[in-house]
Amino acid sequence: MTRISFVGVGRMGERMAANLAKAGFPLKLYDLDRDRAAGVAADIGAHATVSLAEIADCDVLIAM
Numbered sequence: 353m354t355r356i357s358f359v360g361v362g363r364m365g366e367r368m369a370a371n372l373a374k375a376g377f378p379l380k381l382y383d384l385d386r387d388r389a390a391g392v393a394a395d396i397g398a399h400a401t402v403s404l405a406e407i408a409d410c411d412v413l414i415a416m
Contacts, residue, residue: 357407360416
């Protein structure tokens, strides 16, 4: 399955990431606000990362 990394989970990014998670895509999330990324990841079943280096191993990168 396509691995997706998402940078920026503010208002728009959170909703887009949630839709991708609902579709079954494995997601890694990164945001400057680590607590925000962790909260969104917990809500949608994704993995929050603490650095941009951790999201590099993906097939698709989406940045907001």
